[in-house]
Amino acid sequence: MEIPVFTIDAFTNLPFKGNPAAICPLMHELSDDLYQSIASEINLSETAFIIRTNPSDSFSTGSRFRLRWFTPTSEVNLCGHATLASGAALFRHHNNVNPTLVFETRSGDLAVTKKGEGYLMDFPLNPPAPEDPNAFRDIIKVAVGNHPVQDVCLSPSTKKLMIRLADSCDRSVLTSLKVDHAALLSSEKSGRVKGVIVTMKGSPDCQPGYDFYSRYFAPWFGIPEDPVTGSAHTVLGSYWSEKLGKKKMLAYQCSRRGGELELEVRDDGRINIAGQAVSVWQGKITL
Template identity: 75%
Template structure:
């Protein structure tokens, strides 16, 4: 069996920046064990598998596809950067003729449309609720040490915990964090958290004008640090929109690779997440 595979860097216009995802367009479904083995072999934060839904459709003519995402260790319910990469493969390499594509996923229908310099994804919004920091003191200590924090918030639907650093912190406090994934795993074992997000207010007055910064750690799903995370911004976008009183925001995830996300919180309880994509590899998996 030969399976086409693409590796694309999402939320960037430069190779080796942003977040890499592998994308496999499949003529028919494979079994879950094989999906997981391919994802482990690719060893990226996510490998996406696209299949047609209507038997008469092709990757060029179809407008609805099934989409699944696997980390090296498990399947996940929502992934932004691999959705962006999947749309890019269909539009750029399969020459899809439709103005927009709909992906049927474990998080419902996700729509992606082309824009001048990238793609816009229509994602669910996942508002977090404020928490008592005392209930999370061990994970806070493991993540940010003694840095001052401004609040702790949890999205129970996404199992993502947000730690907001104090506005008195410089951006270097966030970029300089050295988070030990083993320490996170040892202090959070009950399954209520699958990702830890550390965030801080941005500098909208400085070019290019980022409204907030973040980093994302998810060792619970086999990703010590995810470089640029679309799903995290379904939570961050909701939080910062209320905090800043803005619907449209520019966000930067300041991992070592770094990536930029354009956000628009909508009145219908969803969020547009836009970004650019660069292809770095095209090949064939032989089984």
């Protein structure tokens, strides 16, 4: 059996930046063990599998597909960059004729629409709730050390803990954080947290005018640091929209690779996440 695979860098217009995802369009479902083995072999933060919902559809003509995401260690409920990359794979490599594609996922229907040079995703919004920092003292210490913290919030639906650095911190504080991923993993074993977002207010007056910055760590899913994380921005978008009094925002994730996301918080409780994508290579998996 041969499975086509594309590696696409999401949330960037440059190769080797943004977040790479492996995309595998499949003619039919595989076993869960095989999905996991392929994702472990590819060893990117996510490998996405696109499955036809209608046997009469092709990847060029169909508008609805199933989509599943796997990290090197487990399946996940929501992934932004691999959804963006899945849309890009079908639009770009299969010349899909539809303006919008809908993916059936563990998080419901997710739509990807062509938008200018990039793609726009319709995602759920996951508002975080304020938390007592003392309840997460150990994990905060590992993540940000002694740097001052302004807010701590938890998104129970995604199990992402958001730590906001104080506005007195320079952006270099965020970019220079060196997080011990083993220590982070051992600092939280209750199951309440499966990912840590560190964020800070941006510099909207300086070009290109980012409203906020972030980094994201998820060793609980075998991802020490994720380069650019769409799912984290379903949490961040809700938080910063309220704090900044803005519906439309431009965000930058300050990983080594880095990536840019355009956000729009909608009145219907969802969020639009837009970005560009670059195809890097394609090949086949032979089994």
